[in-house]
Amino acid sequence: MGYTIAQKIIAAHLVSGEMKVGCEIGLRIDQTLTQDATGTMAYLEFEAMGVPRVKTERSVAYIDHNTLQTGFENADDHRFIQTVCKKHGIYYSRPGNGICHQIHLERFGIPGKTLIGSDSHTPTGGGLGMLAMGAGGMDVAVAMGGGEYFITMPKMVRINLHGQLGPYVSAKDVILEVLRIMSVKGGVGKIVEYSGDGVQTLSVPERATITNMGAELGASTSIFPSDETTRKFMAAQGRESDWVALASDPDADYDEEYDIDLSALRPLAACPHSPDNVRPVAELAAEGIKVDQVCIGSCTNSSLLDMLRVAEILRGRTVHPEVSLAIAPGSKQVYNMLADCGALSVMIAAGARILECACGPCIGMGQSPNSAGVSLRTFNRNFEGRSGTADGQIYLVSPETAAAAALTGCFTDPTTLGDAVKVDMPDKFLINDNLIVAPADEQDMDSVEIKRGPNIKPFPKADAMPEDIACKVLLKVGDNITTDHIMPAGAKILPYRSNIPFLANFCFTRCDEQFPDRCREHGSGVIVGGSNYGQGSSREHAALVPLYLGIKAVVAKSFARIHAANLINAGIIPLTFENEADYDKIEQMDEVRLDNIRSVIAAGEQPVLTNVTKGETYRLSTAFSERQRDMLLAGGLLNYTREKNQ
Ligand code: MIC
Ligand code: SF4
Numbered sequence: 119m120g121y122t123i124a125q126k127i128i129a130a131h132l133v134s135g136e137m138k139v140g141c142e143i144g145l146r147i148d149q150t151l152t153q154d155a156t157g158t159m160a161y162l163e164f165e166a167m168g169v170p171r172v173k174t175e176r177s178v179a180y181i182d183h184n185t186l187q188t189g190f191e192n193a194d195d196h197r198f199i200q201t202v203c204k205k206h207g208i209y210y211s212r213p214g215n216g217i218c219h220q221i222h223l224e225r226f227g228i229p230g231k232t233l234i235g236s237d238s239h240t241p242t243g244g245g246l247g248m249l250a251m252g253a254g255g256m257d258v259a260v261a262m263g264g265g266e267y268f269i270t271m272p273k274m275v276r277i278n279l280h281g282q283l284g285p286y287v288s289a290k291d292v293i294l295e296v297l298r299i300m301s302v303k304g305g306v307g308k309i310v311e312y313s314g315d316g317v318q319t320l321s322v323p324e325r326a327t328i329t330n331m332g333a334e335l336g337a338s339t340s341i342f343p344s345d346e347t348t349r350k351f352m353a354a355q356g357r358e359s360d361w362v363a364l365a366s367d368p369d370a371d372y373d374e375e376y377d378i379d380l381s382a383l384r385p386l387a388a389c390p391h392s393p394d395n396v397r398p399v400a401e402l403a404a405e406g407i408k409v410d411q412v413c414i415g416s417c418t419n420s421s422l423l424d425m426l427r428v429a430e431i432l433r434g435r436t437v438h439p440e441v442s443l444a445i446a447p448g449s450k451q452v453y454n455m456l457a458d459c460g461a462l463s464v465m466i467a468a469g470a471r472i473l474e475c476a477c478g479p480c481i482g483m484g485q486s487p488n489s490a491g492v493s494l495r496t497f498n499r500n501f502e503g504r505s506g507t508a509d510g511q512i513y514l515v516s517p518e519t520a521a522a523a524a525l526t527g528c529f530t531d532p533t534t535l536g537d538a539v540k541v542d543m544p545d546k547f548l549i550n551d552n553l554i555v556a557p558a559d560e561q562d563m564d565s566v567e568i569k570r571g572p573n574i575k576p577f578p579k580a581d582a583m584p585e586d587i588a589c590k591v592l593l594k595v596g597d598n599i600t601t602d603h604i605m606p607a608g609a610k611i612l613p614y615r616s617n618i619p620f621l622a623n624f625c626f627t628r629c630d631e632q633f634p635d636r637c638r639e640h641g642s643g644v645i646v647g648g649s650n651y652g653q654g655s656s657r658e659h660a661a662l663v664p665l666y667l668g669i670k671a672v673v674a675k676s677f678a679r680i681h682a683a684n685l686i687n688a689g690i691i692p693l694t695f696e697n698e699a700d701y702d703k704i705e706q707m708d709e710v711r712l713d714n715i716r717s718v719i720a721a722g723e724q725p726v727l728t729n730v731t732k733g734e735t736y737r738l739s740t741a742f743s744e745r746q747r748d749m750l751l752a753g754g755l756l757n758y759t760r761e762k763n764q
Contacts (some may be wrong), residue, residue: 122274123341124309127249127364131232133266133403137371138647139273142743144266145249148231149176150258153218155183155481155607156236158616160255161202166756170692171207171563173264175250176226178554179203180211180218183476184612185476186483189584193573194533198616200555200642204567207557208262215553216449216475219243223326224451225551227559228360229344234258234267238333238656238680239498245326246351247344247364252333253657254684256755264457268745269679271307272338273373273403276366279316281381286511287536288427289324290419290496290516293331294386294497298396299437302598305337306679308374312342313366316380321543322351323421330418331498334393336653356578357663385532387494388514392598399519401723402529410491412443412497412524414517415473416480420448422455423541424517429461430539431521431532437469438527444485455548468523482506494523499654501602503628574616578666580689580753581717587670587712592636592643593630597645600654601681603628605663607655615659618666625663637667646704647674652681661688665754671712673727673738675701678742686746689754690716693725693738700736704729718749 121129121304127144128137135143150172151158157179196213203210211221211415218235219242229247236255242251253267262328262400277296282393283289296310310332312325317429325342333338333732342348352361384398414420414428425447431668437443445465453475457461466472479485480497486506487493493505493512500512515523522532557567573653573717592722595603606624614620645664651674652660661684664672671691675698685692691712695701704710708731718725719742727736752758 120369122366122370147261149233151235152191154181163259169263171264178209181213191573197569201568212553220448241339242330244329244341252656275310275374276372278314282319286532288325288516288517293328297394302394305335325336333721336661367727400531407529409523411487411493412496415446416497418498426541428521429464432468444471582753585716589642594646597648601660604660642668649675653678656680658684687755696739705707
């Protein structure tokens with residue numbers, strides 16, 4: 119049997135385990151990336167491991183999330199990361215250089231290599247044919263130290279793209295269609311590969327839009343072949359020598375297959391408050407929905423191609439008087455090229471508010487919409503409250519749909535705009551890596567001093583797992599709880615990503631304001647969740663903060679991949695109901711017990727949850743690998759690594 123693209127890369131990087139669906143495999147990681155909101159913690163963890171210099175082929179730290187600098191905290195964290203990079207062999211992308219995924223695609227990504235990043239949209243690199251995955255900061259720290267990255271061998275999904283996109287229909291509409299078909303849970307435990315004659319019609323940035331937002335499917339990652347288009351893109355980035363061809367074998371076996379006719383696709387929008395709540399833009403336009411704000415940018419849609427298309431739509435026109443249009447180019451390369459070709463001037467003349475190239479509004483760093491405001495964004499997540507306005511109505515759309523609404527003030531099907539805008543990929547990108555700082559040479563690294571600001575507080579440490587756990591259900595939540603519910607981001611909180619005690623005041627407050635106080639009052643507890651618990655971001659803070667608040671276990675119908683791994687890394691036990699109906703029987707504040715949990719987990723048996731309040735027992739199920747079991751028993755990855763090295 120032949121291999122899929124992902125299986126080929128996995129086989130070439132397999133360090134341990136068997137490539138059998140459901141088995142744990144350990145992979146050698148060629149490249150890592152971090153961003154600043156997760157990076158500070160990841161580098162504190164890396165320091166705790168005591169490895170002097172990273173062992174990867176390339177590790178890059180980007181500053182793109184926390185760029186508001188409303189106090190000293192962000193700037194201190196940037197300085198900390200910069201000095202760690204210099205000392206330990208990591209490239210440092212300065213603030214102003216742009217969004218990690220966009221830059222990594224432009225300047226560092228290599229087909230056939232493995233990449234993990236402490237950001238859930240790391241699969242963007244799949245647009246270049248990389249096996250690129252989001253991971254918790256601790257996993258990235260371990261990979262930087264030369265350790266394996268462990269995943270469960272995923273199933274393979276093939277999406278066959280046929281035909282060619284019509285005018286004003288774009289890559290964003292492709293991934294929205296995939297989300298409509300598969301839902302935010304549809305990709306869990308799977309890798310999504312794209313193939314078919316439609317692939318060659320898509321440029322690398324368009325492919326990257328699709329793999330980027332594949333994160334919203336819950337997929338381990340998404341990947342495109344590396345072909346002539348990829349070669350041309352890399353040549354235009356001055357990196358042709360890094361190119362290799364990559365395709366699946368003709369007899370490769372896929373567990374699931376879908377077909378999408380690109381020619382028949384129409385503009386789509388993900389309606390509030392989930393990326394899979396997809397409807398045709400034409401329908402929303404027919405309803406006459408008024409638009410208050412339009413934001414164009416983010417790691418999904420901030421390439422030069424996207425920006426040039428927007429500029430063409432805006433050319434010679436003025437943004438509707440009742441709309442605020444914000445545009446953030448994805449990288450300095452994009453920004454510079456927009457300036458050089460005059461497209462930036464077109465945007466400014468139309469009335470766009472140009473933001474620095476960074477995540478910005480996507481992570482709630484400014485540009486929150488007005489009360490109940492309708493905001494059309496080219497981003498990838500529209501979870502409730504993420505924009506910073508609790509009742510904001512966020513729709514995820516393509517740059518074309520966004521630009522059309524910015525001009526008309528209401529939902530507008532861009533295909534009604536008239537002649538197609540024609541924009542070509544450049545033969546040569548503007549290459550200037552002057553905002554990427556190389557690390558110190560090996561002989562100079564010892565003299566580099568790490569600068570630590572007062573906002574950096576030690577991270578919480580878990581204890582070894584006790585024999586019995588007896589506590590209360592301190593919170594019960596429903597399905598599809600996101601990491602934005604567990605540990606919100608936004609301008610007010612994000613500066614404190616290296617200060618877990620402070621962050622604890624905001625844990626789950628979007629669901630229940632009393633949660634942090636209740637945890638403090640009771641000292642320890644468990645959380646009960648529905649299905650797809652922990653979807654969204656890779657932020658390990660969504661595990662470290664509950665750990666700090668005394669959470670010992672989360673019992674849910676099912677978990678999102680990265681979050682489940684983060685819980686185990688933190689020493690919190692993720693447990694699933696064997697019988698989902700038991701979820702309905704438990705109530706918040708019920709007294710529960712996990713008797714002999716340590717022995718049960720150690721023996722690889724299935725635990726039982728006793729509900730003391732209701733006088734009932736519920737069978738739970740776990741599928742921990744031996745390594746995960748040992749980690750949980752030790753109280754998380756750091757304790758486990760320390761024990762192993764003793
Ligand atoms: C996000 O889009 O939610 C983030 C902010 O990029 C996160 C990382 C974080 O929480 O720092 C992600 O996607 O992993
Ligand atoms: Fe940044 Fe938004 Fe992309 Fe996350 S999804 S990396 S916040 S642009």
